[in-house]
Amino acid sequence: MIERDTPRETLPPPTFEDLLRTVEEMNTPDGFKAELIRGKIVVSPWSELRYYRPMRVLREQLGAHAPEGHVADIAPFLFRFPAVARAYGPELFVADEAAFKEDGRHADAAALSLVAEFTSVSTRDADWAEKLEVYGRLVPVYLVVDVQDAEITCFSDPSPHGYRSRQTVSFGKPLDVPEPFGFALETTGFASGA
Template identity: 75%
Template sequence: MDTPVGFKAELIRGKIVVSPFSTLRYLRSMRALREQLKAHAPEGYITETSPILFRFPAAERAYGPDLFVADEAAFDEEGRHADSAALSLVAEFTSVSTTDADWNEKLEVYGRLVPVYLVVDMQEKEITCFSDPSPHGYRFRKTVSFGKDLHVPEPFDCTVDTSTF
């Protein structure tokens, strides 16, 4: 789907949802998180904020995460949708219009497949790490306020400094 400049589209609950890209004030937080994760990403994986849509066939969904770490080989395919099985981490930066989907819909879908899901709650000024996916969702959750360090488990096993968020 071609979207207007500055917007992205996702399939959420069977509907195409078009939302604007992040606001300017998100840039520093996104860049800081991307750079910290990039240093600890598994070999052969890329850390990006590019607008790429990942398909989740079992859930009949497709999402374009704000930040992702994925196996670079997934981008050798033709087409516009990458395989969600390539993901090792997804981060969503909440906004007033996306908070519900980030905390509910995406948490449920990511929690069955993606090893690590970070919700960077820009309104509450907190970051939550979900990990250890299962058929029933994530088994682990840890939340810290901006300014505190957050441990991100395997396959990263690193500490994220949120002081610049």
Template identity: 70%
Template sequence: MSPWSKLRYIRSMRALRRQLEDAAPRGHIVETSPVLFQFPSAGRAYGPDLFVADEAAFDADGRHADAAALSLVAEFTSVSTKDADWDEELNVYGLIVPAYLVVDMQGSEITCFSDPSPHGYRSRTTVSFGEDLRVPAPFDCTLDTSGF
């Protein structure tokens, strides 16, 4: 997403954040703050729209947090970032991040990728806004997307 979200995205971001706060692994925080995570496999850092990460990752000085601290990343698509969310970031996150949510604001659906591997995610589930979405371990929760 561009640095400045469309106003209509805020409600969806808040709804997702609230639900994930209840299901986040112990010691992990849910944030929408602009933070860069370093992905050595990609040779660069990414700043997800929403993330869940081990709070200890933010004890260090520096500009980049370690991507290994992430338990979930969510990207909210926009016309200008949709390709990166579905291609580049999917490939990078799929090597290490346990869960990746693509909130497709143009298509009114949400996809959960999970089970990362050296070849990318092994599992994918897509539902339309308004349907429940199951997010597997380490969250083991069902998201209510009716507020998206």
């Protein structure tokens, strides 16, 4: 008798919508968030307690200079980027308030005017590579608060090839945040959070 390979049925990879639905149905432990990074569901911890003060300082300054109708917040929402099958929950965001009047659990990333990520050992690579690439095509301003290096970098002027402008300062020095904000961000309060 000759053995023959039995063809195995292969399942198609899950769609972006399938992955979003799975994230919604997940019972993520308190203190953790689930995002779609590199086409996979990634669960990582929310920021450490010591990040609260610099996040609050940043949120207050951004809120005072946000475009009309936009809100600055640290609420745990996912913003979807369907063109690249990604959904991120930035530590801090500024977005058009109208985005939160939609049905569903994931806001449209087109509503974002700014995102800020606070680096940690577990998220650093995604913040500096994956998210930089995705945000750089759509989001007007991206701030990377690099807690490990005590620096903040502002990326702006998105294009199909990524951000065209970058400025980095050490904590304690002012950072120019371009339009649609147009102000000098005071970073003195960031160092105490590290």
